[in-house]
Amino acid sequence: MNKPLLLGWVTAIIAVLGSLFFSEVLHYVPCTLCWYQRILMYPLAVxxxxxxxxxxxxxASYVLPLSALGVIVSGYHIALQKIPALKQFEVCSAGVPCSQDYINWLGFITIPMLAFVAFVIITACMLVLNRREE
Structure with missing residues (x-):
C-alpha cells in the first residue's frame, strides 16, 4: 500500500467534505480566495x-503544482485575516470580505488555516512520492 498517496487522498477528501460542510450545512458564503482554494483542492481529491x-x-508531478499553489493562496488568506495592515491589499471586492473569520478556534484556527494545513500535508506527501520515484 502506498501510504503517502493514501494520506494525501484522505486529506483531500476531508478538506473537500469540510468545505462543503461549511458552505452547505452551516451556510457560510465562501469569499473569492475560498473559491480559489476550492478550485485547487477539489480536483486533488479526484x-x-x-x-x-x-x-x-x-x-505527484501533476498534483504538486496545485497543492503548492494552494499553500500560497491559503497562506496569503491567513495573513490577510491575521495582519490588519494587509486589509488594504484585499482582493475580494464583492460579496464576503476575505478578511472575515467565520470560525476562530483557539484564536488562530480559521477556515484558510485548515486549507493551508491540508495543502501542506498533500504537498509533503507528493514530495515523498517524488523522492521514491528518483
Whole structure:
C-alpha cells in the first residue's frame, strides 16, 4: 500500500467534505480566495483517488503544482485575516470580505488555516512520492 498517496487522498477528501460542510450545512458564503482554494483542492481529491486506486506514484508531478499553489493562496488568506495592515491589499471586492473569520478556534484556527494545513500535508506527501520515484 502506498501510504503517502493514501494520506494525501484522505486529506483531500476531508478538506473537500469540510468545505462543503461549511458552505452547505452551516451556510457560510465562501469569499473569492475560498473559491480559489476550492478550485485547487477539489480536483486533488479526484486525482489522488484515481492514482491511489491504480497505485500510480507518478501523479505527484501533476498534483504538486496545485497543492503548492494552494499553500500560497491559503497562506496569503491567513495573513490577510491575521495582519490588519494587509486589509488594504484585499482582493475580494464583492460579496464576503476575505478578511472575515467565520470560525476562530483557539484564536488562530480559521477556515484558510485548515486549507493551508491540508495543502501542506498533500504537498509533503507528493514530495515523498517524488523522492521514491528518483
Amino acid at each position: 486525482f489522488l483517488g484515481v492514482a491511489f486506486y491504480h497505485n500510480n506514484s507518478r501523479i
